Amino acid sequence: MSExxxxxxxxxxxxxxxxxxxxxxxxxxxxxxxxxxxxxxSYSACGIPYWVGGDVPAREELIARSPQEHRARDxxxxxxxxxxxxxxPGQRVRTxxxxxxxxxxxxxxxxxxxxxARPVRPPLPGIDAPGVHGVQTLDDGQALLDSLTALETxxxxxxxxxxxGYIGVEMAEALLKRGYEVTVLNRGPQxxxxxxxxxxxxxxxxxxxxxxxxxxxAEVTAVLTGPDGRVRAVAxxxxxxxxxxxxxxxxxxxxxxxxxxxxxPLGGHGGLLTDxxxxxxxxxxxxxxxxxxxxxxxxxxxxxxxxxxTHANKHGQVIGSNVGGGxxxxxxxxxxxxxxxxxxxxARTGLREKDAREVGLRYVTVTIESTSRAGYYPGAAPMTVxxxxxxxxxxxxxxQIVGREGAAKRVDIAAVALTAGMTVEAMTALDxxxxxxxSPVWDPVLVAARKATAAVRAAG
Amino acid sequence: MSExxxxxxxxxxxxxxxxxxxxxxxxxxxxxxxxxxxxxxSYSACGIPYWVGGDVPAREELIARSPQEHRARDxxxxxxxxxxxxxxPGQRVRTxxxxxxxxxxxxxxxxxxxxxARPVRPPLPGIDAPGVHGVQTLDDGQALLDSLTALETxxxxxxxxxxxGYIGVEMAEALLKRGYEVTVLNRGPQxxxxxxxxxxxxxxxxxxxxxxxxxxxAEVTAVLTGPDGRVRAVAxxxxxxxxxxxxxxxxxxxxxxxxxxxxxPLGGHGGLLTDxxxxxxxxxxxxxxxxxxxxxxxxxxxxxxxxxxTHANKHGQVIGSNVGGGxxxxxxxxxxxxxxxxxxxxARTGLREKDAREVGLRYVTVTIESTSRAGYYPGAAPMTVxxxxxxxxxxxxxxQIVGREGAAKRVDIAAVALTAGMTVEAMTALDxxxxxxxSPVWDPVLVAARKATAAVRAAG
Numbered sequence: 001m002s003e004x005x006x007x008x009x010x011x012x013x014x015x016x017x018x019x020x021x022x023x024x025x026x027x028x029x030x031x032x033x034x035x036x037x038x039x040x041x042s043y044s045a046c047g048i049p050y051w052v053g054g055d056v057p058a059r060e061e062l063i064a065r066s067p068q069e070h071r072a073r074d075x076x077x078x079x080x081x082x083x084x085x086x087x088x089p090g091q092r093v094r095t096x097x098x099x100x101x102x103x104x105x106x107x108x109x110x111x112x113x114x115x116x117a118r119p120v121r122p123p124l125p126g127i128d129a130p131g132v133h134g135v136q137t138l139d140d141g142q143a144l145l146d147s148l149t150a151l152e153t154x155x156x157x158x159x160x161x162x163x164x165g166y167i168g169v170e171m172a173e174a175l176l177k178r179g180y181e182v183t184v185l186n187r188g189p190q191x192x193x194x195x196x197x198x199x200x201x202x203x204x205x206x207x208x209x210x211x212x213x214x215x216x217x218a219e220v221t222a223v224l225t226g227p228d229g230r231v232r233a234v235a236x237x238x239x240x241x242x243x244x245x246x247x248x249x250x251x252x253x254x255x256x257x258x259x260x261x262x263x264x265p266l267g268g269h270g271g272l273l274t275d276x277x278x279x280x281x282x283x284x285x286x287x288x289x290x291x292x293x294x295x296x297x298x299x300x301x302x303x304x305x306x307x308x309x310t311h312a313n314k315h316g317q318v319i320g321s322n323v324g325g326g327x328x329x330x331x332x333x334x335x336x337x338x339x340x341x342x343x344x345x346x347a348r349t350g351l352r353e354k355d356a357r358e359v360g361l362r363y364v365t366v367t368i369e370s371t372s373r374a375g376y377y378p379g380a381a382p383m384t385v386x387x388x389x390x391x392x393x394x395x396x397x398x399x400q401i402v403g404r405e406g407a408a409k410r411v412d413i414a415a416v417a418l419t420a421g422m423t424v425e426a427m428t429a430l431d432x433x434x435x436x437x438x439s440p441v442w443d444p445v446l447v448a449a450r451k452a453t454a455a456v457r458a459a460g
Numbered sequence: 461m462s463e464x465x466x467x468x469x470x471x472x473x474x475x476x477x478x479x480x481x482x483x484x485x486x487x488x489x490x491x492x493x494x495x496x497x498x499x500x501x502s503y504s505a506c507g508i509p510y511w512v513g514g515d516v517p518a519r520e521e522l523i524a525r526s527p528q529e530h531r532a533r534d535x536x537x538x539x540x541x542x543x544x545x546x547x548x549p550g551q552r553v554r555t556x557x558x559x560x561x562x563x564x565x566x567x568x569x570x571x572x573x574x575x576x577a578r579p580v581r582p583p584l585p586g587i588d589a590p591g592v593h594g595v596q597t598l599d600d601g602q603a604l605l606d607s608l609t610a611l612e613t614x615x616x617x618x619x620x621x622x623x624x625g626y627i628g629v630e631m632a633e634a635l636l637k638r639g640y641e642v643t644v645l646n647r648g649p650q651x652x653x654x655x656x657x658x659x660x661x662x663x664x665x666x667x668x669x670x671x672x673x674x675x676x677x678a679e680v681t682a683v684l685t686g687p688d689g690r691v692r693a694v695a696x697x698x699x700x701x702x703x704x705x706x707x708x709x710x711x712x713x714x715x716x717x718x719x720x721x722x723x724x725p726l727g728g729h730g731g732l733l734t735d736x737x738x739x740x741x742x743x744x745x746x747x748x749x750x751x752x753x754x755x756x757x758x759x760x761x762x763x764x765x766x767x768x769x770t771h772a773n774k775h776g777q778v779i780g781s782n783v784g785g786g787x788x789x790x791x792x793x794x795x796x797x798x799x800x801x802x803x804x805x806x807a808r809t810g811l812r813e814k815d816a817r818e819v820g821l822r823y824v825t826v827t828i829e830s831t832s833r834a835g836y837y838p839g840a841a842p843m844t845v846x847x848x849x850x851x852x853x854x855x856x857x858x859x860q861i862v863g864r865e866g867a868a869k870r871v872d873i874a875a876v877a878l879t880a881g882m883t884v885e886a887m888t889a890l891d892x893x894x895x896x897x898x899s900p901v902w903d904p905v906l907v908a909a910r911k912a913t914a915a916v917r918a919a920g
Contacts, residue, residue, distance in 0.1 A: 012901075044834065044836070044896065044901065046834075046894075046895060046896055046901075047834060047836060047837070047896050050836075050837060050896055050897070055837065055838050056836050056837065056838075061835075061836035062836060166895075308894065309894065309901050310891075310892070310894035310901050310902070310903075311891075313901050313902060314888075314889065317910075329889075330889060331889050333891045334891045335891070336891045336892060336893050336894075337893065337894075337895075338893035338894065338895050338898050338899075339895050340895065340897050340898075347893055349891070349893075374504065374506075374507060375521075376504070376507060376510075376516050376521035376522060377507070377510060377515065377516065378515050378516075406869070408893060408895075408898055409866070409869065409870070409893055409898055409899070410869070410872075411893050412870075412872065412873045412890075412892045412893055412903075413872045413873070413876055415890060415891050415892055415893070416873055416876035416877055416880065416882075416890060417876055417880075419880075419882075419886075419889075419890060419891065420876070420877075420879075420880030420882065422876075422879075422880065426879075428774075429774065429789075429790060429791050429792075429879075430872075430875060430876060430879060431770075431771075431793045431794045431795070431796045431809070431875050431879065432770070432796060432872045432875055433796050433797065433798035433807055433809075433868060433869055433871050433872055433875070434506075434768065434769065434770035434796075434797075434798065435506060435626075435797075435798050435799050435800065435868075436504065436506055436507050436510055437510070437800050438798050438800075438868055438869055439798075439869070441472075441504065441506075441769050441770050441773050442770070442773060443872075450777075
């Protein structure tokens, strides 16, 4: 007799799981039903800033696999269908068709929760006014694009981005490309709080150079509207910033409303807690992955919340393998992230100083300047590498990079070294690719490792 | 009483060693005398193709540190001075001033051998004719440039490059950039014998596309000269290739004439054998590094000959630390190399199929096609990744990459993984940087690792 797998959420984690399970088990063995409340399946939310900015011409290019394509693979994906209740002991979910309003229960033998994240939307006056946009979903992106198109006809050209994390800086680039005067309001002292403030300062300076105004320590108090009800400005305690359009890039939280109501275990960041096989802890037949779960940080040994498409895809792959009768695990993350603002590249992996302090690690830090290519080779661009190493052991704890072309993906070297638990001294001997168009004879990561090795020795 | 360090060779390994020793010990403790037979010190031989091709405007840019700069740091660097005999038991070297012819002996307490490599120059008829050039030293590069300048005035525009390794393909690009019709003659079936032939074929095809004619299985039998004595063509068993200029890029061998005469231990590739501290085996006060030594391949466990500036610099750093009373080791290499021909990027690390077979390893291989960025992001370029993994254990054995912008330095991920002894299955979970401008959601290296994991399982 065939089993039924129910998947909640039709994006990266859920549909990767469904697809991988289908590869391993045919429809006669495993029925797969997936529910998605939105209009789109399996799309790249990370691509939205580039679509809004015009680098990606059409929304469809962001869709990796349409509902029709999933159905052609014997995955019964039901769009615009919201799961409203999860009955874990009863092994069933209640769903509502968002168009007809019809409700029904669907039983499952196995369940995958891939409910994703919801954007933080602080309860400020005016936050829901026309012209204020999130950029979490394709629907959000379309609404923003429609808004921009209308504005551009009318001559509006001022944009305020709230939040200076990945989404914030990427949206700043997108709006700059569309010809807007862009102001980024940032609660912390420097943009990119995923970096240490000294590295964030470099980002700030570079954004200034690109013509993006970044205001630090700017806590938004209200969105101000004009007589037509549309946004006209964003207010902080100190100032008002005129805006024809406002983009919210404040961050996201795990969407675990259903899971919480069902009594599933949540961690300190509000995400579902899973085991290494991505099963929800204490539940043999319930898996969860993507932006609704917490992940183990292999460097600090703590759970973290890292909503990133690349993890969601890996989770889905692992879940699908296990659901389909195979075996796979997701050991955890080291906290790698890369981003860019126009020509500026930003990367980080591992722990920041404050992360290290929080978990009781003593460390040394070094910061070095080098170039992306041999200094004499055309296009050699400056890059700054900061490295953290544990005192005494010299174990690599983290790397942050700010630079230009060729800077960001160098962080992968450190990501692998962190995974392997390497010391910075061992890293000085790494056999990295060298040729003048690609690297100085000492790769910037090696230069940092040498200096960090000396710092570990000096700190004793 | 002060000790004397003698250094033979004024390029990367020797002068890095001298500089690092000087950082650790002042002139009152350690006298440093270095001998260089050429006209230049501490220069980037790897940069010569880019200088010849016009990317680097002046020879001086390739010089990291001039003799004057070394002398200002209390290193007594004597240029145009050849060491003609090495008396290890007597702790002295005999030198000859190449300008005056004067000879003398210099005693040492510690010795560093950094004699580098000499280009392979087969004893063919015509090989020494005007218009035939090596590109090993700055002097070679200058002679080639002078030759090209003269030719360009006279309208000569055909170049033949002998050899299709790194130097050969880089010189092909340089000559193409100067407007030459370029033919590359290659002894093996495909260019880039440091790759497996299936990956070399991709390079061949791409070079065709760039307008570079690459002829495989072409063993040169003679260089043909005209009535003026200058080169006019290169002959193989089957054909004649007209040439106004010929560049030899056949490879190099360790320059160990002195060491051999002194009875120092040499390996199967003709290079000096050292211990982990870069001391010549069996000699407590003699160190060697750079292109004159063999290095341990950490993947195969065998000695290899890998003449690369990046290793020479590391060797020098290690030697200088040890000579200066510190402690450092060079554990070995994994065989990473990157190169480019115009837009084409080529990278490899670890073992080729034939290397694996030679050391008795059973392996699986997979080859995947992916893109350097998210498929929908502008500039996403195709890349091909080949991965070798050991049967049963699944240990990563090697990676080869051919692609365009953003392809080559991805090999560093595999270089670190090889150093750490990772399995391809462990690699599938690597937390690599992802954002659409930098990578597909599954980095090409992860895609290869997933496929290799399945292949290991299937091979049993």
